[in-house]
Amino acid sequence: MARAVTPQRKAINTAAAWAVGLLIFFPILWTILTSFKTEATAIADPPVFLAFDWTLENYGVVMERSNYGRFLWNSIIIAGGSTLLGIIIAVPAAWSMAFVPSKRTKDILMWMLSTKMLPAVGVLYPIYLLFIKMGLLDTKFGLVIVLMLINLPIIVWMLYTYFKEIPGEILEAARMDGASLKEEVIHILTPMAVPGIASTILLNVILAWNEAFWTLNLTAAKAAPLTAFIASYSSPEGLFYAKLSAASTMAIAPILILGWFSQKQLVSGLTFGAVK
Amino acid sequence: MATQHSRSAARLMMAPAVVLLLGWMLVPLTMTLYFSFKRYLPLRGGDLGWVGFENYTRFVTSSAFWPSIQTTLLIVGGVLVITVVLGVLLAILLNQPMWGQGVVRILVIAPFFVMPTVSALVWKNMFMDPNYGLLAHLWKFFGAAPVEWLSQASLPSIILIVSWQWLPFATLILLTAIQSLDGEQLEAAEMDGAPAYKRFGYITLPHLGRAITVVILIQTIFLLSIFAEIFVTTGGAFGTKTLSYLIFQRVLESQNVGLGSAGGVYAIILANIVAIFLMRIVGKNLDA
Numbered sequence: 001m002a003r004a005v006t007p008q009r010k011a012i013n014t015a016a017a018w019a020v021g022l023l024i025f026f027p028i029l030w031t032i033l034t035s036f037k038t039e040a041t042a043i044a045d046p047p048v049f050l051a052f053d054w055t056l057e058n059y060g061v062v063m064e065r066s067n068y069g070r071f072l073w074n075s076i077i078i079a080g081g082s083t084l085l086g087i088i089i090a091v092p093a094a095w096s097m098a099f100v101p102s103k104r105t106k107d108i109l110m111w112m113l114s115t116k117m118l119p120a121v122g123v124l125y126p127i128y129l130l131f132i133k134m135g136l137l138d139t140k141f142g143l144v145i146v147l148m149l150i151n152l153p154i155i156v157w158m159l160y161t162y163f164k165e166i167p168g169e170i171l172e173a174a175r176m177d178g179a180s181l182k183e184e185v186i187h188i189l190t191p192m193a194v195p196g197i198a199s200t201i202l203l204n205v206i207l208a209w210n211e212a213f214w215t216l217n218l219t220a221a222k223a224a225p226l227t228a229f230i231a232s233y234s235s236p237e238g239l240f241y242a243k244l245s246a247a248s249t250m251a252i253a254p255i256l257i258l259g260w261f262s263q264k265q266l267v268s269g270l271t272f273g274a275v276k
Numbered sequence: 277m278a279t280q281h282s283r284s285a286a287r288l289m290m291a292p293a294v295v296l297l298l299g300w301m302l303v304p305l306t307m308t309l310y311f312s313f314k315r316y317l318p319l320r321g322g323d324l325g326w327v328g329f330e331n332y333t334r335f336v337t338s339s340a341f342w343p344s345i346q347t348t349l350l351i352v353g354g355v356l357v358i359t360v361v362l363g364v365l366l367a368i369l370l371n372q373p374m375w376g377q378g379v380v381r382i383l384v385i386a387p388f389f390v391m392p393t394v395s396a397l398v399w400k401n402m403f404m405d406p407n408y409g410l411l412a413h414l415w416k417f418f419g420a421a422p423v424e425w426l427s428q429a430s431l432p433s434i435i436l437i438v439s440w441q442w443l444p445f446a447t448l449i450l451l452t453a454i455q456s457l458d459g460e461q462l463e464a465a466e467m468d469g470a471p472a473y474k475r476f477g478y479i480t481l482p483h484l485g486r487a488i489t490v491v492i493l494i495q496t497i498f499l500l501s502i503f504a505e506i507f508v509t510t511g512g513a514f515g516t517k518t519l520s521y522l523i524f525q526r527v528l529e530s531q532n533v534g535l536g537s538a539g540g541v542y543a544i545i546l547a548n549i550v551a552i553f554l555m556r557i558v559g560k561n562l563d564a
Contacts, residue, residue, distance in 0.1 A: 005372075005373050009373075010372075010373050010374055010375070013369070013372040013373065013374040014374040014375045014376065016369060017369050017370060017372070017374050017377070017380045018376065018380055020366065020369065020380075020384070021379075021380040021381075021383035021384050022383060024383060024384050024386070024387060024440070024443065024444075025383040025384070025386050025387075027387070027395070027398055027399065027402075027403065027440070028386055028387065028390065030398075030402060030410065031394075031398050031402065034402065043408040045408075045413065046413060046417075047410060047413055089292050089293050089296065090293055092289035092290070092292070092293075093289060093290045093292070093293035093294070095289060096285070096286035096287075096289040096290050097286075097290065099286075100282050100283060100285075100286035102283065102286070106559070108290070108294065110555055110558070110559055112293070112294075112297055113555065113558065114551060114555065115297050115300065115301045117497050117547050117548065117550075117551040117554075118301065118305070118544060118547070119500060119501045119520065119540075119543045119544060119546075119547045120501055120503075121501060121503070121520040121523045121524055121527075121540060121543055122305075122308060122523070122540035122541065122543045122544040122547075123304035123305065123307075123308055123540065124523070124524065124527055124528070124536075124540070125307075125308070125311065125527045125528075125533050125536060125537060125540075126303070126304035126305075126307035126308055126311075127304055128527075128528070129307070130303075130304075130307075149296060149297070149300040152293060152296065152297060153297065156293055206389060209391065210389070210390075210391040210392065212391060212392040212393050212503065212504035213501070213503045213504070216393075216503070216504065216507065217524075217528065226391065227391050227392070227393045227504070228393075230391065230393040230394050230397055231393045231397070231504070231507070231508055233397055241401060241402055241408065244397065244398075244401060244402075245398075245402070248394045248397065248398055251391060251394055252389065252390050252391060252394055255389050255391070256386060256389050256390070258389075259385070259386075259388070259389035260382050260385075260386075263381070263382075263385060263448070266385075266388075266448060
């Protein structure tokens with residue numbers, strides 16, 4: 001888009017885009033603002049936008065009363081653990097598919113993708129039953145395994161797309177120059193693969209953090225992550241807007257920040273490379 | 277460069293991922309199929325024997341089935357129309373030269389990162405509550421009676437919440453696609469005097485065709501199984517029971533596993549029909 005535009009046109013674009021952007025962002029903004037109000041101001045009629053006495057009280061209350069720390073810890077372990085485990089399993093697989101492709105590589109990739117499309121509710125009871133039998137219900141370990149498995153196809157796919165972009169000629173050139181396999185891996189492949197692996201980790205932490213089917217159905221008190229913590233506020237006694245907002249803000253803040261860094265990877269990751 | 281040796285090494289490296297996914301797919305699927313042919317009530321006698329296709333016929337003849345299909349289609353269709361149409365418009369807008377483009381992009385993408393339980397709860401209480409919600413205040417401001425969104429307009433409300441979550445996804449993908457559009461082509465058309473709507477209809481839209489298809493297919497797969505948004509807001513009441521939610525209720529709430537499993541098989545078939553189309557597109561891209 002190297003076209004020259006008049007300043008007026010640019011100003012109109014800017015105004016329109018900002019208006020739409022703020023409108024879309026507004027529910028999040030409103031939640032963040034409300035989290036700093038007192039309960040009385042939060043339900044004031046007419047609503048107060050900015051001119052209120054800002055308070056941090058809600059954050060204190062939420063942390064104290066609901067053991068927020070434990071839910072947060074569970075979320076971190078479940079999202080981080082499932083992603084890391086997935087990466088450990090997927091890196092060798094994606095590596096071999098990208099560098100030693102066979103006739104069946106494409107079929108295997110497509111089949112992996114197809115497992116992602118299995119509707120969770122279709123296998124809810126079997127998983128539930130297996131979890132009870134194996135004592136995995138309401139454990140972090142159980143959720144790490146399940147979330148790793150539902151995200152594994154995406155992890156393999158993303159890594160495969162990244163690895164494929166590493167030119168094979170570089171490896172051959174290094175080999176010609178007398179690099180050993182070890183040197184090749186450490187000095188050439190790893191540095192080139194790190195950005196791809198990093199963005200894969202980022203996207204999958206986000207997906208696992210926000211997963212709200214298995215985390216709601218397979219946990220109770222012990223292993224419940226933030227998704228379940230927030231869902232518990234839907235009971236009538238939890239209807240305190242300011243506290244609900246504080247809890248929500250704490251639940252989404254970490255991932256919102258991570259997400260902003262991963263915008264670019266999001267597209268190719270979520271479309272399995274169909275849109276770049 | 278692939279020798280026999282490196283091939284078998286490659287197979288070994290692939291094995292853990294393949295075996296795990298194979299197990300993850302086959303074990304629960306087999307169990308669901310098995311249960312679907314049984315009368316199985318864990319809390320009321322357990323396994324009561326084989327019943328053939330009875331669960332399958334009972335599931336589709338129950339009074340809740342057709343409404344649930346209708347609800348599913350309305351939610352999926354409604355969200356798709358809203359997110360694709362607004363997504364195209366937003367993508368075009370965001371692609372224009374402006375100040376602070378990066379910040380606007382961030383604002384628009386943000387809802388995608390909000391966990392479903394949070395967005396459902398925030399919308400339900402802080403926007404759609406008939407007494408204290410912002411929408412109620414807005415309605416009162418214009419002199420209208422506040423709406424009880426989640427009971428009187430339950431389906432549109434859920435469509436609104438889910439659209440808000442998925443609009444960023446559609447916009448982001450369509451924006452990526454639009455950025456690869458050749459600017460010179462549009463410029464040439466403009467010079468030849470083609471009006472804006474024609475430039476859009478003959479150049480921009482065809483260019484976006486593939487991205488739109490991808491958005492539709494991927495969203496459909498996720499939308500067919502939305503759960504938290506209904507669980508938190510209406511709990512399936514007021515005509516918001518989707519096929520997924522109906523199955524969830526049969527299995528975990530009324531603990532009729534046989535019936536729920538038969539429903540699960542229907543859901544799997546439905547998702548597979550969509551999946552086949554998506555796989556074709558992705559597969560074609562793999563060759564290129």
